Amino acid sequence: DARVTQTPRHKVTEMGQEVTMRCQPILGHNTVFWYRQTMMQGLELLAYFRNRAPLDDSGMPKDRFSAEMPDATLATLKIQPSEPRDSAVYFCASGLTTGDAFFGQGTRLTVV
């Protein structure tokens, strides 16, 4: 059963600490998305990659967020330094076309 795997599922950290979230896309999918979900803003697109190359990261605060795909089986989203306003659920999704995004279970981040 192919699925997108995200780790960790939950993360509590102190303000100022570095946070790294990982995503394993579905094997063979060439597009990976990072979304952030909050009550106030809903689902926001942070960044996405096609064939491991970043296509759009305009949704990310550049000074503290970074997204990479070291290889086809791993995508990472880092926040350094983290702030309380970064508390949210972060979703990774993968797909083969611009649609059909398959979502992971998400990483629930709490910054205290």
Place this chain on the structure above:
Amino acid sequence: AQSVTQLGSHVSVSEGALVLLRCNYSSSVPPYLFWYVQYPNQGLQLLLKYTSAATLVKGINGFEAEFKKSETSFHLTKPSAHMSDAAEYFCAVTQANQAGTALIFGKGTTLSVSS
């Protein structure tokens, strides 16, 4: 720029009643449209998608949606609600046949089903 507007942040129906969740889109180019469902503490699951073939699209769990270009709408319906349909539903849009674009989501509609 593309966007979707979901009318009604919360919809309540009785079990067995018709479910209607509204979505209007804005797009300067032909769109692809999607409905996703999210259960508590879960990721989003694709319900159905419109990709310029048939305007009436059938999805999983008995849901369907109709693309109406003249009304710029893509409303989600189900003839008879079940308790297990209680969840949050998201409408999304992307550009048809355009590499390099991502899904843009609406704010979501929470569906409650009472017995």
